[in-house]
Amino acid sequence: MVTLMVGAMIAESERVAAQPLPATNGNWTYTLLQDSQLTDDCPICDRIPIVVPLRGKFELRLLEENPVFARYAVENLDFVASEPLRPTYKVTGQGTYQVGGEVAMMQEMVLEVQIDNGDTKTLCYLTNETGLVQRRWPMMSIQLHQTNGTIAQVYHLELAAAPLHEIWFSTQHGFHSGTLPPVPSQVTGGDLISSAGRLVKRNHELTARLGIMPVVPDLGLDAIDILPGGEIAFSMAQGEFSETLGPLHEGDVLSDRGKVIHSYADLMGAFGPQPPLADSGLDALHRVNEEEFCFSIKQDFFSEILGRAIHRGDLLSSRGVILKTNEELLAPFNPADPKKDYGLDAVWVWPNGEIWFSTEEGVHGQHFEFYAPGDLLSDQGYVVFRNLELVGAFAPLEDLGDFGLDALFIVSDASPSAPAPRFTRVNRGPATGVIELEWDGAGRVFQVKRAGNAAGPYSPLSEIVPDLFFNDTTSFPPQSFYRLRQW
Numbered sequence: 160m161v162t163l164m165v166g167a168m169i170a171e172s173e174r175v176a177a178q179p180l181p182a183t184n185g186n187w188t189y190t191l192l193q194d195s196q197l198t199d200d201c202p203i204c205d206r207i208p209i210v211v212p213l214r215g216k217f218e219l220r221l222l223e224e225n226p227v228f229a230r231y232a233v234e235n236l237d238f239v240a241s242e243p244l245r246p247t248y249k250v251t252g253q254g255t256y257q258v259g260g261e262v263a264m265m266q267e268m269v270l271e272v273q274i275d276n277g278d279t280k281t282l283c284y285l286t287n288e289t290g291l292v293q294r295r296w297p298m299m300s301i302q303l304h305q306t307n308g309t310i311a312q313v314y315h316l317e318l319a320a321a322p323l324h325e326i327w328f329s330t331q332h333g334f335h336s337g338t339l340p341p342v343p344s345q346v347t348g349g350d351l352i353s354s355a356g357r358l359v360k361r362n363h364e365l366t367a368r369l370g371i372m373p374v375v376p377d378l379g380l381d382a383i384d385i386l387p388g389g390e391i392a393f394s395m396a397q398g399e400f401s402e403t404l405g406p407l408h409e410g411d412v413l414s415d416r417g418k419v420i421h422s423y424a425d426l427m428g429a430f431g432p433q434p435p436l437a438d439s440g441l442d443a444l445h446r447v448n449e450e451e452f453c454f455s456i457k458q459d460f461f462s463e464i465l466g467r468a469i470h471r472g473d474l475l476s477s478r479g480v481i482l483k484t485n486e487e488l489l490a491p492f493n494p495a496d497p498k499k500d501y502g503l504d505a506v507w508v509w510p511n512g513e514i515w516f517s518t519e520e521g522v523h524g525q526h527f528e529f530y531a532p533g534d535l536l537s538d539q540g541y542v543v544f545r546n547l548e549l550v551g552a553f554a555p556l557e558d559l560g561d562f563g564l565d566a567l568f569i570v571s572d573a574s575p576s577a578p579a580p581r582f583t584r585v586n587r588g589p590a591t592g593v594i595e596l597e598w599d600g601a602g603r604v605f606q607v608k609r610a611g612n613a614a615g616p617y618s619p620l621s622e623i624v625p626d627l628f629f630n631d632t633t634s635f636p637p638q639s640f641y642r643l644r645q646w
Contacts (some may be wrong), residue, residue: 185220185221186218186219186220186234186572187218187219187220187297187322187572187573188216188217188218188322188323188324188572189216189217189218189219189299189320189321189322189323190215190216190320190321190322190323190324191213191214191215191216191238191318191319191320192319192320192321192541192543192544193319193541193542193543193544193545193548194300194317194319194541194542195212195213195214195316195317195318195319195320196210196211196212196213196240196316196317197210197211197213197238197240197248197250197274197314197315197316197317198210198211198314198315198316198317199211199246199248199276199312199314200312200313200314200315201311201312201313202308202310202311202313203310203311204311209245209246211240211241211242211245211246211248212240212241212242213238213239213240213248213250213316213317213318214238214239214240215236215237215238215239215250216235216237217233217234217235217236217237217238217320218233218234218235219231219232219233219234219256219322220232220234222255227259227260227261228257228258228259228260229257229258229259230255230256230257231255231256231257231258232253232254232255232256233253233254233255233256233268233270234253235253236250236251236252236253236254236270236272237250237251238250238251238316246276246277246278247276247277248274248275248276248277249274249275250272250273250274250275250316251272251273252270252271252272252273253270253271253272254268254269254270254271254272254285255268255269256268258292258296263292264292264296265290265291265292266287266290266291266292266299266301267286267287267290268285268286268287268301268303268318269284269285269286270283270284270285270286270303270316271283271284272285274314281312281314282307283305283307283308283314284305284306284307285303285304285305285306285314285315285316286303286304286306287301287302287303287304288302288304289302294319294539294541295511295512295513295539296511297321297322297511297573298320298321298509298511298513298539299318299319299320299321300318300319300320301317301318302315302316302317302318303315303316303317303318319541321543321571322571322572322573323569323570323571324570324571324572324623324646325353325354325355325569325570325623326353326354326535326544326549326567326568326569326570327351327352327353327354327359327383327566327567327568327569327570328351328352328354328505328549328564328565328566328567328568329348329349329350329351329352329380329381329383329564329565329566330346330348330352330533330550330562330563330564330565331348331504331532331533331562331563331564331565332348332557332559332562332563333345333346333347333348334346334550334553334555334556334557334559334562335555335556335557336356336553336554336555336556337553337554337555337556338356338552338553338554339358339553343358346358346553347362347377348377348379348380348396348563348565349362349365349377349378349379349380349395349396350362350377350380351365351380351383351391351566351568352550352553353623354544354549354552355552355622356552356553357622359624359625360391360415360625362376362377362378362379362380363376363377364415365380365391365393365415366378366395366413366415367415368415368416368417369399369401369403369404369407369413369417370401370402370403370404370417371399371400371401371402371407372402375399378395378396378397378399379395379396379397379565380393380394380395380396380565380566381393381394381395381396381409381440381441381442381504381565381566382394382412382441382442382443382444382454382505382565382566383444383566383567383568384444384445384446384452384568385568385603385604385625386446386603387577387601387602387603388599388600388601388602388603388627389600389602389603389604389605389624389625389626389627390414390415390416390625391414391415391625392412392413392414392420392444392446393412393413393414393415393444393566394409394410394411394412394413394440394441394444395407395409395411395413396409396565397409398438403417404417404418404419407419408422408423408438409423409438409440409441409457410422410423410426410427410438410439410440410441410456410457411423411441412426412441412444412452421452421477423436423438423439423440423441425477426441426452426454426475426477427439427460429464429477429478429479430460430462430463430464430465430469430475430479431462431463431464431465431479432460432461432462432463432469433460433461433462433463436458436460439456439457439458439460440456440457440458441454441455441456441457442454442455442456442457442471442502442503442504442505442519442565443455443474443503443504443505443506443516443567444506444566445506445507445508447476447508450477451476451477451478452476452477453474453475453476453477453482453506453508454474454475454477454506455471455472455473455474455475455502455503455504455506456469456471456473456475457471458471459471459500464479465479465480465481469481470484470485470500471485471500471502471503471519472484472485472488472500472501472502472503472518472519473485473503474488474503474506474514474516483514483538485500485501485502485503486498486500487538488503488514488516488538489501489518489522489536491538491539491540492522492524492528492530492536492540493524493525493526494522494523494524494525495523495524495525496523501518501519501520501521501522502518502519502520503516503517503518503519504516504517504518504519504532504563504564504565505517505535505564505565505566505567506567507567507568507569509571509573510573510574510575513537513538513539514537514538515535515536515537515538515543515567515569516535516536516537516538516567517532517533517534517535517536517563517564517565517567518530518532518536519532520532521561530542531545531546531560531561532546532561532563532564533546533549533561533562533563533564534546534561534564535549535564535567546561546562546563546564547560547561547562549564550562570604570623570646571646572646574603574646577600577601577602577645578600578601579600579645580598580599580600580601580602580605580643580645581598581599581600582596582597582598582641582643583597583598583599584596584597584598585597585641593630593631593632594630594631594639594641595628595630595631596628596629596630596631596641597627597628598627598628598643599627600627600643600645601645602645602646603625603645603646604623604624604625604645604646605621605623605624605625605626605627605643605644605645605646606619606620606621606622606623606624606643606644606645607619607620607621607629607631607641607642607643607644608620608641608642608643608644609631609639609640609641609642610639610640610642611636611638611639611640612638612640613640615640617640617642620633620641623646
């Protein structure tokens with residue numbers, strides 16, 4: 160790592176250093192998903208086992224890897240199990256995880272945790288009884304059972320997890336947040352928000368450079384992805400006229416840097432729509448690589464090149480192929496009407512090929528299950544998060560069962576690595592004392608960390624952002640060292 164010392168701008172006793180982290184680090188952060196739960200059982204009691212939803216995070220750090228298996232340390236495990244009218248359980252600890260195999264993929268997890276149920280703290284050793292890998296790596300699903308339980312109490316943990324820090328998304332219906340400051344408490348359907356309960360970008364920030372006059376407060380947000388260098392690619396829910404770019408359409412891929420990345424005609428051209436479409440709209444968007452986007456549309460059309468109908472729920476490629484039909488995406492959920500097209504509102508494609516998505520219409524399963532339009536689903540047949548949990552950190556004041564899910568971006572350590580970023584400017588304002596940081600990087604999103612000395616430890620200073628700048632307005636210590644993390 161290169162340390163950048165700024166002595167000319169800041170007194171020697173108040174020096175600032177900035178150094179980038181590698182594109183990836185040794186620890187992957189995992190977040191528990193919808194199916195995670197804690198069970199508190201009493202084998203000799205008549206009571207029904209207490210089953211409570213489990214949420215939280217842990218980290219995996221690679222210890223050993225060979226052609227047969229990989230072994231990881233499980234660290235910083237911090238879970239909470241809570242539900243109205245149930246005890247609240249806090250779970251902390253560490254352990255190991257191993258995955259691999261010569262014939263079949265197998266997994267083994269051993270945890271040493273402390274479980275606090277509000278009355279007592281119990282040291283628990285847990286492991287899995289079956290080694291069958293149930294989800295495609297790096298996703299995880301594993302059932303753990305306490306090996307040192309008693310006849311009066313035994314704990315079980317069911318962990319469903321994915322390597323993610325935050326989920327960024329937009330909603331179809333706006334709402335007022337009970338947690339944001341009073342003035343900006345209204346969240347619109349065009350804002351990009353985080354599952355952590357914060358605003359990432361207001362809609363007007365996304366469209367500010369597009370030359371739309373007069374300035375329109377909110378044009379909606381139907382699709383989004385973040386490109387290398389923090390450039391935000393998105394589509395609007397309605398067309399507008401730009402003084403600098405001309406007509407902007409619902410199906411255009413726009414940039415927050417004030418340009419059209421792809422027109423709707425570019426995306427549709429590879430399919431040869433007949434008759435030619437004025438604008439088919441854009442409902443989901445994900446950048447596969449420099450040459451390819453995958454996306455969905457709002458209106459069905461007939462492809463002359465493929466000789467078939469293209470539906471609004473199909474996942475398409477700018478190469479002119481159907482990556483997955485709507486029927487294929489939803490087949491693992493056994494829809495009651497399997498031939499119906501439910502639309503495709505948001506999509507994220509993981510490096511392992513797994514697809515997370517939301518639908519435009521709710522889906523009824525054959526056994527009375529219901530998947531709402533705002534639920535985040537996996538094409539592997541499980542619910543990632545229900546919609547109300549995605550928006551839960553905002554504490555919406557409106558009493559809606561579903562706010563919809565239109566745009567989607569995942570902050571994950573599993574994202575492809577990029578060359579290390581570099582600081583291009585570190586300056587302390589002489590009047591304000593604010594440290595102004597700027598950088599270049601091929602990552603999509605970034606986070607600034609700070610320490611009092613070069614050896615660390617470094618703590619997060621900024622939120623995770625798609626920006627290439629950050630101002631440190633906190634109280635300034637005698638010396639500060641900055642690091643930059645990117646995803």
